[in-house]
Amino acid sequence: MSSELIHRNQTRDQSENQITDSSSSPRQNSPPTKTRYILNRATFLFIGIAISTIFFHFIPSSRSISSNNHQNHDSSLIETEVTLPTRRVLLEESKSTSREEERKARIPLAVGLKSKRQKRVLVTGGAGFVGSHLVDRLIERGDNVIVIDNYFTGRKENVIHHIGNPNFELIRHDVVEPILLEVDQIYHLACPASPVHYKFNPVKTIISFFLHKTNVVGTLNMLGLAKRVGARFLLTSTSEVYGDPLQHPQAETYWGNVNPIGVRSCYDEGKRVAETLAMDYHRGAGIEVRIARIFNTYGPRMCLDDGRVVSNFVAQALRKDPLTVYGDGKQTRSFQFVSDLVEGLMRLMEGEHVGPFNLGNPGEFTMLELAQVVQETIDPNAKIEFRPNTEDDPHMRKPDISKAKELLGWQPNVSLREGLPRMVTDFRQRLFGDSKGGDKSGAAAV
Numbered sequence: 001m002s003s004e005l006i007h008r009n010q011t012r013d014q015s016e017n018q019i020t021d022s023s024s025s026p027r028q029n030s031p032p033t034k035t036r037y038i039l040n041r042a043t044f045l046f047i048g049i050a051i052s053t054i055f056f057h058f059i060p061s062s063r064s065i066s067s068n069n070h071q072n073h074d075s076s077l078i079e080t081e082v083t084l085p086t087r088r089v090l091l092e093e094s095k096s097t098s099r100e101e102e103r104k105a106r107i108p109l110a111v112g113l114k115s116k117r118q119k120r121v122l123v124t125g126g127a128g129f130v131g132s133h134l135v136d137r138l139i140e141r142g143d144n145v146i147v148i149d150n151y152f153t154g155r156k157e158n159v160i161h162h163i164g165n166p167n168f169e170l171i172r173h174d175v176v177e178p179i180l181l182e183v184d185q186i187y188h189l190a191c192p193a194s195p196v197h198y199k200f201n202p203v204k205t206i207i208s209f210f211l212h213k214t215n216v217v218g219t220l221n222m223l224g225l226a227k228r229v230g231a232r233f234l235l236t237s238t239s240e241v242y243g244d245p246l247q248h249p250q251a252e253t254y255w256g257n258v259n260p261i262g263v264r265s266c267y268d269e270g271k272r273v274a275e276t277l278a279m280d281y282h283r284g285a286g287i288e289v290r291i292a293r294i295f296n297t298y299g300p301r302m303c304l305d306d307g308r309v310v311s312n313f314v315a316q317a318l319r320k321d322p323l324t325v326y327g328d329g330k331q332t333r334s335f336q337f338v339s340d341l342v343e344g345l346m347r348l349m350e351g352e353h354v355g356p357f358n359l360g361n362p363g364e365f366t367m368l369e370l371a372q373v374v375q376e377t378i379d380p381n382a383k384i385e386f387r388p389n390t391e392d393d394p395h396m397r398k399p400d401i402s403k404a405k406e407l408l409g410w411q412p413n414v415s416l417r418e419g420l421p422r423m424v425t426d427f428r429q430r431l432f433g434d435s436k437g438g439d440k441s442g443a444a445a446v
């Protein structure tokens with residue numbers, strides 16, 4: 001071993017000697033070459049110093065870019081968003097000085113997705129009641145549809161008939177977590193919409209916390225996604241933003257009368273915040289935004305027993321239970337069939353107007369009148385039972401839809417007496433397995 005080391009050392013010495021020998025070439029002894037070499041080095045050094053001086057003098061530092069950006073966007077939202085994993089892309093985008101440049105900086109869609117015919121559409125909450133009907137229409141139109149849903153109130157059964165279709169993808173995902181998907185349009189529906197899930201639940205604080213998170217963090221995440229990929233974003237807001245209205249019917253210009261600390265406020269205020277976020281992103285970051293204020297909607301695939309009045313009455317009448325009316329039953333609501341709503345949402349998304357737009361049926365019914373229609377449709381002998389009214393229950397609701405009529409060319413076509421039997425067929429089948437007049441997906445009933 002030691003001999004091997006000695007041998008190696010000897011070899012190294014020899015090679016070092018060789019190097020020394022080779023460096024002691026005749027050139028080294030030539031003074032003009034050495035001087036030229038030093039002069040060359042010095043020239044390159046000076047050129048390098050000059051270039052870096054010019055560069056750092058004229059190009060602003062990253063700190064000043066970032067402060068300009070804050071002035072341009074003037075939005076604390078962007079700062080909030082920066083804490084999300086989208087930070088790098090957002091800062092890169094923020095260097096753009098105009099919206100046009102900003103658009104160019106967005107992540108391009110993958111090859112093959114830019115076709116005008118086939119849009120790639122994300123529907124959050126697409127396994128829910130409204131979302132699943134929207135998905136049906138988008139698939140029918142030939143779009144490529146991605147649904148994300150955490151199944152809090154939605155069901156896989158609502159979209160199961162699309163599984164296997166190459167144009168359809170279903171992802172279990174909670175919108176409070178960020179996600180990156182390359183899409184052209186985002187319909188943001190994810191939010192538990194029925195009162196039992198935000199009002200009467202024994203763990204309502206947890207539910208209301210969940211609601212706030214969904215409405216605030218979830219909406220922020222989806223707006224962030226829209227910004228990154230340059231997608232158009234549609235928010236499904238609600239007539240609840242009008243609270244217990246002092247103006248009747250309610251036009252979009254009305255700012256509402258909401259109790260900010262009541263039992264319904266986690267939903268009402270959550271949606272109001274979501275609208276604010278959408279508008280701030282529109283104004284501050286140039287996102288193409290659409291806002292729909294949806295009034296009471298009913299139809300097949302609604303959750304059974306979810307506390308919404310139409311589904312409550314229909315399920316109760318089918319089970320031969322009394323119809324529960326809260327308060328004196330004189331409070332009014334307007335009821336829109338789900339296919340009308342879906343038509344309105346799609347027109348809004350495709351149109352050029354931001355909104356907000358009321359989407360609802362202006363036909364106004366008291367709760368007692370609704371109970372009567374349910375009796376006529378299902379069971380004339382169904383009893384009515386009165387219960388004490390719930391806190392902050394609005395006295396009246398009726399949309400003014402002039403704006404949607406004029407700018408979207410939209411108005412509802414299905415009356416309550418036409419729509420209710422279609423819902424009853426679906427409910428009967430789900431409650432009793434009676435397949436008369438409806439398929440499993442509820443699609444035939446719409």
Ligand SMILES: NC(=O)c1ccc[n+]([C@@H]2O[C@H](COP(=O)([O-])OP(=O)(O)OC[C@H]3O[C@@H](n4cnc5c(N)ncnc54)[C@H](O)[C@@H]3O)[C@@H](O)[C@H]2O)c1
Pocket residue numbers: 124125126127128129130131148149150151152153154155173174175176188189190191192193194214218236237238239293294295296297298303
């Ligand atoms: N149906 C109505 O009468 C009505 C009225 C006004 C507004 N809206 C709005 O329309 C949208 C759809 O309502 P709907 O009636 O279909 O309600 P729904 O409860 O049937 O659907 C909501 C869907 O969102 C999903 N979801 C909830 N939180 C989520 C989360 N954090 N991440 C991912 N998915 C989540 C649920 O699982 C469900 O599938 C909601 O935003 C609601 O506020 C509905």
